[in-house]
Amino acid sequence: MPERSDRYSVVGGGVGGLVVARRLAAAGARVTVFEASDHLGGTVARHEVAGLGLDAAAESFAVRGGTVAALLGELGLQDDIVAPAPGPAWLQPVAGDAVPLPATALLGIPADPLADDVVRVVGHEAAARAVELDARPVGALPDTLGALVRERLGDGVLDRLVAPVVHGVHSQHPDELPVTRAHPGLADAVRAAGSLSGAVVRLRAAAPPGAAVAGIRGGVHRVVPALADDLGRLGGEVRLTARVDDPSRLEGTVIIAAPGIAAPAAPGRRIDLVTLVVEQDELDAAPRGTGLLVAAGAPVGARALTHATAKWAWLREAAAGRHVVRLSYDQTPGDPVAAAVADAETLLGVRLPVVVGAAHVWWMRPAAASTPSGDVVVVGETVAGSGLAGIVAHAERTAADLLAR
Ligand SMILES: Cc1cc2nc3c(=O)[nH]c(=O)nc-3n(C[C@H](O)[C@H](O)[C@H](O)COP(=O)(O)OP(=O)(O)OC[C@H]3O[C@@H](n4cnc5c(N)ncnc54)[C@H](O)[C@@H]3O)c2cc1C
Known part of the structure; x- marks a missing residue:
């Protein structure tokens, strides 16, 4: 049996779990990641809509601190880091037209x-x-x-x-x-x-000049296979469809990288996303820049709209004249695609008669966990807050602390 200090079990194969696992494996530790679902990445995921490979949730990362860029550099993705199109986001106020x-x-x-x-x-x-x-x-x-x-x-x-x-x-x-x-x-x-x-x-x-966020050509989801491949190369092991209910039965030092295990989490919030791939030449001019945020009380159900083909040049190229818009909802609409088309028309100020593809997905966002008691090591959104920049930085720090023990 290896020394206990050499052995780590990571519960959850989202970005938080994968980053901590990879860093520990790189230092020579024996690491196993247990992931409940049949795929890695958690909230960083890919889906296809009308033949286009798109991010199904996270689509950018904050550049502050340079942590995510440094990680992408180690994974060989540095040349694929891309800036979004410049320009302000827009706001749909309670009444009247959208404004920058x-x-x-x-x-x-x-x-x-x-x-x-x-x-x-x-x-x-x-x-x-x-x-x-x-x-x-x-x-x-x-x-x-x-x-x-x-x-x-x-x-x-x-x-x-x-x-x-x-x-x-x-x-x-x-x-x-x-x-x-x-x-x-x-x-x-x-x-x-x-x-x-x-x-x-x-x-x-x-603040440094330039955009506060960046993306990855082809989608932020590309970080997941890159992390998984590198973890494998470093000798780390991944077990899929391996839900852990009792972390105390795992070998070595246990790191919790999944919401709701370390400390009883408050109920999370559901977010629904509807992605539309449309044909509409009037959108070439990006009438609302890269997208809009919506004030509560405005006459649409959506809370935000991203005009993804206006935001990311790589996607505009891939879409070959079509447009991708994504709307997010706090309250699941009765008919999500129909609601999204109607809301997108209101928000963008154009008619959308030709919808060539649509997808509806939903995610649970965990509530912040109370600080776990005792010796439990936790990484990920529940302790580092929402967003890849904070989660990656925290997971890297956690690995360094564990290795220094
Ligand atoms: C719609 C949406 C859009 C977003 N957009 C952005 C963005 O543009 N930029 C950004 O920086 N952030 C964004 N975020 C936030 C970001 O995606 C998350 O903060 C981050 O991916 C969370 O990573 P994580 O590893 O902490 O958790 P998760 O990604 O939730 O991973 C946890 C993993 O643990 C697994 N798991 C759960 N329970 C168990 C168990 N008992 N045993 C084993 N495994 C288990 C899950 O299956 C999952 O794979 C977005 C989030 C959402 C929902």
Whole structure:
């Protein structure tokens, strides 16, 4: 039998589990990944719609910290990292036509509430109120982003601007999102700047130029076989259709990389996605840029729309004149494809009479886990938050800590 410290069992073969397993295997440890389903990758998945290979969930990664790019470099995918098309996302307000999101903002929090592109979304009254509120001295800061924005900039800015953007990025209302998860440097920046708008100015000035996210030519799902192949090359073992209900029976150090095992998770949230492949030349002009976020109360059920062929040049080429749009829903529509076509027409402002392919998938997003008790090692979304950048960085750190033990 190998030494216990040399042996690791990883429960869950999503990106979190695969990254930690690969790093441990690279150091010579004996690693087995147990995956409940018949395939690896979890929420990073591929599907085909009208013959096009598309991401079925995650389709980009945050470039901050360079962690994902470094991993992709190790996997030989560095030349396939691609930037999305430039330009602001758009917002579908409660009433009226879609508008481009304010250019100078962070998670929708404006650097200047009186800027024209902010006033157009929130209205004069709410903009003036935001300036008045944000001029007051900064006291103890609230815990959630929603409470912070409400306190410093008012309900109008929160509801009409910040909530749709935060929902689009985190699939959560700002009232549920801790300030530190929204942006780790935000609270300090508010204290240093003496205002929330001033904090946004500072953080934007400190951010590197260029897009905040990147993708992979061919789809982000390509990271999964690349990780799995490398894990195999390094001697790691993968067992599919191997659901683990009692991790204490596994060999060696157990790492939990699946939601709901380490600590009883609160019920997750379901997200439905409908992808449409359409023929419509008017979409060549990308009338809503790379896509829109939708304010609650707007006259569509969708919460966001991505115009994927406008966002990713590789996909535009692959689609050969067709267009790919993807809509996300918090509430499953009765007839998802029909609802998505109707919503896409409203949001994009064009008719879509020719739908050549459609797919409806849904995902459960885990709630954040309470910190697991005792010695349990956990990686993945429940502890690192949603998003590949944070999950990869956390999994790499966890592997390094384990190896240093
Ligand atoms: C619709 C959607 C779009 C997204 N878009 C983006 C994006 O563009 N950019 C971004 O960075 N992030 C995005 N995310 C978030 C990102 O995909 C996730 O945060 C990340 O993939 C989670 O990885 P994970 O390894 O923690 O968990 P998961 O991917 O959930 O993997 C967990 C794995 O554990 C397995 N498992 C569960 N229970 C057991 C068990 N008992 N035994 C064994 N195995 C088990 C599951 O089958 C699964 O394979 C998106 C998420 C969704 C839902």
